[in-house]
Amino acid sequence: MSYQLSQRQESILGFIEKFLDDYQIPPTVRDIQSGCNISSTSVVDYNLQILQKEGYLNRLPDVSRGIELLENAYGESKRSILKIPVLGHIAAGEPIPVNPIATWEADEFDNVDIPAFLINSKSNVYGLKVKGESMIDALVTDGDLVILEPTLHANNGDMVAAWLDKEEEATLKRFYLEGDMVRLQPENSSMKPIMVPASNVAVRGKVVGVIRSI
Amino acid sequence: MSYQLSQRQESILGFIEKFLDDYQIPPTVRDIQSGCNISSTSVVDYNLQILQKEGYLNRLPDVSRGIELLENAYGESKRSILKIPVLGHIAAGEPIPVNPIATWEADEFDNVDIPAFLINSKSNVYGLKVKGESMIDALVTDGDLVILEPTLHANNGDMVAAWLDKEEEATLKRFYLEGDMVRLQPENSSMKPIMVPASNVAVRGKVVGVIRSI
DNA sequence: TTATTATTAAAACTAATGTTCTATAAATTA
DNA sequence: TAATTTATAGAACATTAGTTTTAATAATAA
Numbered sequence: 001m002s003y004q005l006s007q008r009q010e011s012i013l014g015f016i017e018k019f020l021d022d023y024q025i026p027p028t029v030r031d032i033q034s035g036c037n038i039s040s041t042s043v044v045d046y047n048l049q050i051l052q053k054e055g056y057l058n059r060l061p062d063v064s065r066g067i068e069l070l071e072n073a074y075g076e077s078k079r080s081i082l083k084i085p086v087l088g089h090i091a092a093g094e095p096i097p098v099n100p101i102a103t104w105e106a107d108e109f110d111n112v113d114i115p116a117f118l119i120n121s122k123s124n125v126y127g128l129k130v131k132g133e134s135m136i137d138a139l140v141t142d143g144d145l146v147i148l149e150p151t152l153h154a155n156n157g158d159m160v161a162a163w164l165d166k167e168e169e170a171t172l173k174r175f176y177l178e179g180d181m182v183r184l185q186p187e188n189s190s191m192k193p194i195m196v197p198a199s200n201v202a203v204r205g206k207v208v209g210v211i212r213s214i
Numbered sequence: 215m216s217y218q219l220s221q222r223q224e225s226i227l228g229f230i231e232k233f234l235d236d237y238q239i240p241p242t243v244r245d246i247q248s249g250c251n252i253s254s255t256s257v258v259d260y261n262l263q264i265l266q267k268e269g270y271l272n273r274l275p276d277v278s279r280g281i282e283l284l285e286n287a288y289g290e291s292k293r294s295i296l297k298i299p300v301l302g303h304i305a306a307g308e309p310i311p312v313n314p315i316a317t318w319e320a321d322e323f324d325n326v327d328i329p330a331f332l333i334n335s336k337s338n339v340y341g342l343k344v345k346g347e348s349m350i351d352a353l354v355t356d357g358d359l360v361i362l363e364p365t366l367h368a369n370n371g372d373m374v375a376a377w378l379d380k381e382e383e384a385t386l387k388r389f390y391l392e393g394d395m396v397r398l399q400p401e402n403s404s405m406k407p408i409m410v411p412a413s414n415v416a417v418r419g420k421v422v423g424v425i426r427s428i
Numbered sequence: 429t430t431a432t433t434a435t436t437a438a439a440a441c442t443a444a445t446g447t448t449c450t451a452t453a454a455a456t457t458a
Numbered sequence: 459t460a461a462t463t464t465a466t467a468g469a470a471c472a473t474t475a476g477t478t479t480t481a482a483t484a485a486t487a488a
Contacts, residue, residue, distance in 0.1 A: 242474075255476080273476095280476085
């Protein structure tokens, strides 16, 4: 159905990608010319026009190196990086009296780049560093970085960062709504669940990924 | 101690960073000029020279948009991403008869971008997708992506990708050298270790990180 | 103050680079 | 085969953009 790229066009796309990878800056028309052994800049231009029309890239007219590769363009190529803020620690164990969301401003914690394949939505994903071992049976342990999507509505069984209003504490547990109570279930056989009134619990996000450095 | 950037230099650095963020391409000298309300391109050039000398950026001479922001330069900005190849699956359970390293050419598996903080060395780190649950007690389970550094010498207790020469099988286990035998220990209470002659085992890499998408 | 250095300015210069024009060859289609 | 489209070539053109020159002004040191 879709337009079949010529060998030359494939080669150009590939070159652009490699060039971007190598130099962090798009190639010029003449870079492409020499890189792909093309006789004339006009041939490069000609093929770039086609690649643009076919949706593989975008060109900024009269702008040097004004080539922008588009997603879905070439094979598996997607610069799928997300920079997310690490807001602080989250207790997996005894809750700690810190509202992680409130510490946004505190730059004690860096941003980190995470691979986008961990995430579905493009919303304000954030990271929390795990303290404690209450979730060890869920394969999350002390020092792990958990990636969370902000949600207010958790489903039963989700691993969530929960904020206890009255206690002013945050904790990482599995979420179960039982009547008008919420059971916050650790995943560690030696620890007991916390039962709190639903009105006292604010779900701050649910875990969508885990990164561990060994 | 270190050179104190002038307000103008701060402004230029900030502009470059924002420009990169917005357009994925470095600004031209004249972009900076108008963006920072500077009267002359030579003033931009002058300050860029200083910024280069002070190690905040790198300039490619005679190259349009040849400005490269350096690490540690401005605030927390570090594009710390590593693109690593995912070479295939690794058995955490029954070994699978595939030499993952040999499948390098097979592009059945993508590259992925991973956060650089997972990794110490800059060597040829690679990823393997975990199949099976033999390492579940080590908090690694089916579907996880394990990040490995190529090593030939494992220490006792390291989690390694081991290649069994005779069987032509690869497996993910903990490594223990015991005399001239190697014990490959699963981390799953329902599974038994594999004992093999040391000469029959090639350590292909040791696990330095784990990424799980939930 | 005087000398020196750092910074700003305007303009010109040169090289880099996107774009266009015309012509030719190759591949398709009528 | 003739007509049409697609692709390639070479060259020239025009703008973009890095660099240099010279001069003036501000800041600092002697």
